[in-house]
Amino acid sequence: MKNDFEEKFTEYQADMVSICLEYVDWRADAIYIYCSYESNTIYGDCFFEITKKVVKKHQLNDIKGKEKGFEYDVSEERQRGLLDIISEDIEKIYTLCMKYGKDMPTEMKLVYDVKKNSLKADYCYENLWTDSETKLGLHICEEWFEEVKKKEEG
Structure with a gap:
């Protein structure tokens, strides 16, 4: 049986997945x-795999082989709304960790398999970019995107 901390932590992650699912209809x-949460700085982003192509949130309509006549709403307003909710959930996780005296992950990589309805999560507790003069959370996310794209698309 999950305790309150685990329930809330899972709930906030599920909320991120839910808003991403809604974003891609x-x-x-x-x-x-x-x-990412380092040095009181929050960074959150997402990308998707659709018909064997890995794409960023603004590239959804560039996918070949998507349903004919269907267009994703990738407006700046919609993207901003998506990222706002992800950031709010990261902040809620931080607040939850502080309330329960738990370490806040500096990085969370969540992978949701839609068909299997399964979520995999990797957590890191080390600073990844705070001490770097050239790297930020967005750079690490970009590296992950390229890594996944290479793996999934060959």
Whole structure:
């Protein structure tokens, strides 16, 4: 049986998955969510795998082989709304960790397999970019995107 901390932590991650599913109108094979919290700085982003192509949130309509006549709403307003909710959930996780005296992950990589309805999460507790003069959370997310794209698309 999960305790309150685990329940809330899981709930906030599920909320991120849910808003991403809504963003792609439930038309994705996998969702990748990147969350970073270092030096009181929050960074969150996501990307998707659809019909064997890995794409960023603004590239959804560039996918070949997507349902004919269907267009994703990738407006700046919609993207901003998506990222705002992800950031709010990261902040809620931080507040939850502080309330329960738990370490806050500096990085969370969430991978949701839509068909299997399963979520995998990797957590890191080390600073990844705070001490770097050239790297930020967005750079690490970009590296992850390229790594996944190479793996999934060959």
